Amino acid sequence: MTTTLITGANRGIGLALARVAIENGHAVLGTARDPAAATELRDAGARVLGLDVADLGSVEALAGELAGEPIDILVNNAAIYPDKAGIEATDLDAFSRTMETNVRGPIAVTRALLPNLRAGDRRVIATVSSSMGSIAKADSGRSYAYRMSKAAVNMMAKALAAELTDFVCLAVDPGWVRTDMGGAGASISPRESAAGVFRVVDGARAEQTGGFIRYDGTTLPW
Numbered sequence: 001m002t003t004t005l006i007t008g009a010n011r012g013i014g015l016a017l018a019r020v021a022i023e024n025g026h027a028v029l030g031t032a033r034d035p036a037a038a039t040e041l042r043d044a045g046a047r048v049l050g051l052d053v054a055d056l057g058s059v060e061a062l063a064g065e066l067a068g069e070p071i072d073i074l075v076n077n078a079a080i081y082p083d084k085a086g087i088e089a090t091d092l093d094a095f096s097r098t099m100e101t102n103v104r105g106p107i108a109v110t111r112a113l114l115p116n117l118r119a120g121d122r123r124v125i126a127t128v129s130s131s132m133g134s135i136a137k138a139d140s141g142r143s144y145a146y147r148m149s150k151a152a153v154n155m156m157a158k159a160l161a162a163e164l165t166d167f168v169c170l171a172v173d174p175g176w177v178r179t180d181m182g183g184a185g186a187s188i189s190p191r192e193s194a195a196g197v198f199r200v201v202d203g204a205r206a207e208q209t210g211g212f213i214r215y216d217g218t219t220l221p222w
Contacts, residue, residue, distance in 0.1 A: 002025070002026045002073065002121075002122060003026065003028075003070060003071050003072050003120065004071075004072060004073040004201075005028075005030075005073070005116075006018050006029070006075045007031045007053055007075065007076055007077050007078040007109060008032070008053070009028070009030030009031055009046065010030065010037070010038040012177070012190060013128065013177055013193055014077040014078070016190035016193065018030045018041055018044055018046050019044045019191075020191075020198045021202075022044055024198065024202065029046065029047050029049055029066075030047070031049045031050070031051035033050070033051065049062060049065065051078075053105030056108055059109055062109075062112065062113075063116075066113070069116055069119075070116060070119040071117050073120075073124040074109070074113055074124070074126070075128065076110065076125070078101065078105060079102045080097065080098055080101045080102065081143070082094040082098060090144050090145070094145060095145040098149050099145065102152075103156070106156060110125055117167070124170075124204045125157075125160060125167055126197075127153045128172055128174055128197070129212065130173055130174075132147045133153065133154050133171075134154075134212070134222060137220070154171045158171075161209040161210030162210065167209065168205065169210060170200070170208060170211055170212075171213070172197055172215065173213070174193040174215050175187065175188050175192075175196070175214065175215045177190055193215050196214075199217065
């Protein structure tokens with residue numbers, strides 16, 4: 001059985017992805033900052049683990065709890081989007097929190113769980129990005145922290161692919177999804193997005209490593 005760990009799995013795309021993975025036979029380890037409140041994740045059949053990706057002590061504690069357990073696929077999904085302002089109103093404290101969560105978080109989790117991933121059979125590291133992280137597609141302003149954090153995790157995927165040559169490392173765009181983060185006017189449901197993200201991640205091939213791939217399987221420009 002494939003074991004998949006998904007960060008930020010208690011709501012939104014993470015929860016939908018956990019459900020899809022479980023339906024497809026994966027054993028899912030889903031993390032949440034408040035495991036006791038992650039009832040939907042637990043009811044879906046996931047093993048719920050506590051994790052705040054912005055807290056390095058929490059990351060270390062998770063690694064200790066999972067020591068010796070193989071993990072086949074890591075999905076770095078946990079992220080925040082607190083500030084959609086233009087440059088003059090950008091909250092720099094929120095900017096720092098965004099970088100800690102969206103960039104340092106995936107790096108810390110990936111590093112901490114490398115022994116588990118090396119013990120697994122699949123060796124896939126997927127980080128949820130966004131088309132808003134594409135420099136080539138940046139044709140509007142605002143949301144500086146979120147845009148820049150997603151451009152950074154795209155570089156993370158590319159650099160990991162160059163370093164971890166026996167892994168498949170991807171940046172995955174889930175699309176514009178109707179979640180608390182994406183808003184009610186977004187174009188696709190969490191279920192549709194998660195099904196596509198699952199197909200990309202579960203079917204990841206060696207020749208795709210270092211890629212920036214949309215949930216529908218198409219490749220996005222950097």
